[in-house]
Amino acid sequence: xxxxxxxxxxIRKCVNMNKEAVDAVSLGFTRLVEGKVSLPPxxxxxxxxxxxxxxxKTAYIExxxxxxxxxxxxxxxxxxxxxxxxxxMMVLMSAKTGFLEAVLLDNGYLTDLRxxxxxxxAAKHLAPTQITTAxxxxxxxxxxxxxxxxxxxxxxxxxxxxxxxxxxxxxYASEMTQELGVEVTISDSPEEVFRQSQFVATTTPTRxxxxxxAWLHAGMHITAMGADxxxxxxLFADVLGKADLIVCxxxxxxxxxxxxxxxxxAGVLSEDSxxxxxxxxxxxxxxxxxxxxxxxxxxxxxxxxxxxxIAVLTYQKAISRGLGTSFEV
Amino acid sequence: xxxxxxxxxxIRKCVNMNKEAVDAVSLGFTRLVEGKVSLPPxxxxxxxxxxxxxxxKTAYIExxxxxxxxxxxxxxxxxxxxxxxxxxMMVLMSAKTGFLEAVLLDNGYLTDLRxxxxxxxAAKHLAPTQITTAxxxxxxxxxxxxxxxxxxxxxxxxxxxxxxxxxxxxxYASEMTQELGVEVTISDSPEEVFRQSQFVATTTPTRxxxxxxAWLHAGMHITAMGADxxxxxxLFADVLGKADLIVCxxxxxxxxxxxxxxxxxAGVLSEDSxxxxxxxxxxxxxxxxxxxxxxxxxxxxxxxxxxxxIAVLTYQKAISRGLGTSFEV
Numbered sequence: 001x002x003x004x005x006x007x008x009x010x011i012r013k014c015v016n017m018n019k020e021a022v023d024a025v026s027l028g029f030t031r032l033v034e035g036k037v038s039l040p041p042x043x044x045x046x047x048x049x050x051x052x053x054x055x056x057k058t059a060y061i062e063x064x065x066x067x068x069x070x071x072x073x074x075x076x077x078x079x080x081x082x083x084x085x086x087x088x089m090m091v092l093m094s095a096k097t098g099f100l101e102a103v104l105l106d107n108g109y110l111t112d113l114r115x116x117x118x119x120x121x122a123a124k125h126l127a128p129t130q131i132t133t134a135x136x137x138x139x140x141x142x143x144x145x146x147x148x149x150x151x152x153x154x155x156x157x158x159x160x161x162x163x164x165x166x167x168x169x170x171x172y173a174s175e176m177t178q179e180l181g182v183e184v185t186i187s188d189s190p191e192e193v194f195r196q197s198q199f200v201a202t203t204t205p206t207r208x209x210x211x212x213x214a215w216l217h218a219g220m221h222i223t224a225m226g227a228d229x230x231x232x233x234x235l236f237a238d239v240l241g242k243a244d245l246i247v248c249x250x251x252x253x254x255x256x257x258x259x260x261x262x263x264x265x266a267g268v269l270s271e272d273s274x275x276x277x278x279x280x281x282x283x284x285x286x287x288x289x290x291x292x293x294x295x296x297x298x299x300x301x302x303x304x305x306x307x308x309x310i311a312v313l314t315y316q317k318a319i320s321r322g323l324g325t326s327f328e329v
Numbered sequence: 330x331x332x333x334x335x336x337x338x339x340i341r342k343c344v345n346m347n348k349e350a351v352d353a354v355s356l357g358f359t360r361l362v363e364g365k366v367s368l369p370p371x372x373x374x375x376x377x378x379x380x381x382x383x384x385x386k387t388a389y390i391e392x393x394x395x396x397x398x399x400x401x402x403x404x405x406x407x408x409x410x411x412x413x414x415x416x417x418m419m420v421l422m423s424a425k426t427g428f429l430e431a432v433l434l435d436n437g438y439l440t441d442l443r444x445x446x447x448x449x450x451a452a453k454h455l456a457p458t459q460i461t462t463a464x465x466x467x468x469x470x471x472x473x474x475x476x477x478x479x480x481x482x483x484x485x486x487x488x489x490x491x492x493x494x495x496x497x498x499x500x501y502a503s504e505m506t507q508e509l510g511v512e513v514t515i516s517d518s519p520e521e522v523f524r525q526s527q528f529v530a531t532t533t534p535t536r537x538x539x540x541x542x543a544w545l546h547a548g549m550h551i552t553a554m555g556a557d558x559x560x561x562x563x564l565f566a567d568v569l570g571k572a573d574l575i576v577c578x579x580x581x582x583x584x585x586x587x588x589x590x591x592x593x594x595a596g597v598l599s600e601d602s603x604x605x606x607x608x609x610x611x612x613x614x615x616x617x618x619x620x621x622x623x624x625x626x627x628x629x630x631x632x633x634x635x636x637x638x639i640a641v642l643t644y645q646k647a648i649s650r651g652l653g654t655s656f657e658v
Contacts, residue, residue, distance in 0.1 A: 003434060005334065005656065007656065007658055008658065038374050038375050038376070038377075040372045040373060040374055041370075041372070043369045043370070043372050043385065043387065044369060045367050045369055045387055045388075045389050045396070046367050046389070047367070047389050047396075047424050047427070048367075049391060049424075050424060050425055050426075052424070052426075052427045053427075054387075054398075054422060054427055056372065056385060056387070056398060058372065058374055058383075058385070059374075060374050060375070060376050062378060067374070067376075069383075069385060069400060071398060071420060071422070071429070073422065073426075073427025073428070074427065075425075075426050075427040077425075077426075078426055078427070081426075083426055083428070086427075087426070087427050087428045087429065089420075089429050091400060091418075091420065093383060093400070093402070095376050095378075095379060095381070096379055096404075096406075097379075097381075097402075097404050097406075097407055097410075097412055097416070098376070098381045098382075098383055098402025098403065098404040098407070098415075098416050099402070099412070099416045100400070100416065100418050100434065103432055105332060105429070105656070105658045107658065325656075327334065327336065327434070327654075329336055329337065329434045329436065
């Protein structure tokens with residue numbers, strides 16, 4: 001029996017923001033709405049003494065030979081000792097035998113990527129076909145990945161960014177100008193970003209909503225991916241009330257953790273509201289944007305099927321290229 | 330940042346059934362009753378297509394620098410393709426930073442060992458001081474480990490075994506005779522084992538209880554470790570009713586999964602019954618057996634603190650001996 005260990009530098013050579021990865025993750029969302037996924041609740045371990053938490057996510061998808069168990073952590077004290085706040089890895093199991101097949105030491109790269117890919121899928125089905133200005137709130141890792149995801153499915157001439165840490169925003173603008181070859185404008189208010197952009201990704205971990213319903217305009221799309229826990233919220237609840245089409249990655253999860261959770265509590269939405277799951281778009285059982293006047297919003301909280309599909313693709317690529325270190329066990 | 334990979338052959342050199350390992354696991358049980366453990370519910374992934382399941386257990390214990398995430402599986406089809414039914418591994422995380430520290434590719438050895446160690450702790454506090462005949466029902470891995478655990482804390486002159494697969498029972502008798510240097514008798518009924526033995530370990534995965542209250546006698550101890558899921562049961566419910574002292578590894582878990590679960594349903598026990606947790610014995614806040622006439626029963630279902638403590642001990646030993654393969658990540 002062999003186990004393969006894959007390190008981050010090799011993993012980055014295997015998978016990227018491209019059509020193949022988008023197709024792989026799309027299949028996961030499709031299987032989810034088809035009821036062909038075993039998706040246990042997330043395990044969360046609190047390490048209060050060190051202000052840390054570790055989350056464990058997993059999903060088995062019928063028809064795939066492997067499934068992933070993802071272990072991701074966040075420890076508040078890390079930056080003060082020169083370490084990144086978060087960390088992550090994936091364990092790949094055989095769905096035929098239950099044996100360990102591979103350990104992907106990706107340091108969170110695969111999570112960043114699969115989160116950006118969900119954004120790409122949302123943008124593909126929901127963003128207007130013509131985008132002059134794309135907007136992003138926040139200047140961290142997902143401010144990059146959500147825009148990379150958009151770029152895969154739509155052209156745009158300009159990127160407008162708002163963030164609260166000036167140095168980070170400057171670095172974001174300079175890096176993304178180089179990467180995308182488009183003009184990147186730094187805005188001094190989220191309102192301007194919303195009013196000027198046909199597409200906006202909100203990517204901040206704020207607990208205080210800032211995005212107002214008055215800023216919305218016909219034809220725009222918003223992907224809100226910052227809120228992935230009960231206490232996080234970027235959009236005021238009435239923003240959801242102005243959408244012609246609301247999409248999310250998992251209704252049950254978004255009603256518990258995402259923007260939908262707050263809209264539900266505020267009475268803007270009910271459990272019976274007409275909300276589409278991404279998997280219905282990838283499966284083709286529902287359509288996304290229907291015209292250039294609709295306002296669409298997609299709420300992303302992150303689902304285990306994204307982890308399993310991206311891990312399986314990574315492993316397939318690594319094996320076919322002979323990457324990784326194998327152990328006889 | 331370094332990650333250490335430890336394979337089974339190295340792990341077996343680090344930890345064994347001995348006092349040091351018993352002390353390590355005892356500390357876990359003590360911390361559990363002291364409320365110093367973060368113990369999330371078990372994750373279970375069902376892979377129905379292949380009649381398989383994967384369980385994920387974890388526990389963070391205050392004061393330890395690391396904690397384990399255990400991934401264990403059982404796939405019914407494995408033996409037909411020449412593979413063992415079950416498999417297991419542990420991932421060791423830093424409780425300081427949340428970073429991955431080590432992967433223990435133990436193939437289930439550490440689970441077997443820590444389960445036997447819980448048996449040793451139970452026997453230490455509950456078995457009568459004088460044992461002429463020790464008994465065991467079943468002839469698999471835990472029929473070995475429970476007796477190894479007993480042997481660590483009590484002498485006995487004879488071992489009596491009952492099992493349903495003749496070849497396996499023969500092999501068990503021959504192996505254990507050699508290992509323990511005591512006479513091993515094969516019995517043709519569980520009743521005889523119960524009636525003749527001052528200590529009995531029940532280690533079968535049966536869904537049909539077989540052990541009857543009428544077989545119990547003054548001064549005996551029973552460790553029941555086969556039932557670790559809702560549908561498994563070895564002891565008829567009224568067996569529990571005859572015990573002077575009932576102990577278990579975790580009340581909440583045994584009321585859901587173990588023998589206590591069935592006794593509760595049958596009305597033999599209630600949630601308010603006087604039941605001791607092993608951690609109360611290791612902490613010294615309660616005493617175990619008080620005289621040579623009591624009937625004592627211990628129900629074991631397996632708790633995450635056992636996994637974390639044995640994994641941490643293994644890692645400490647491996648590091649101090651320079652064992653394992655390190656990866657810079």
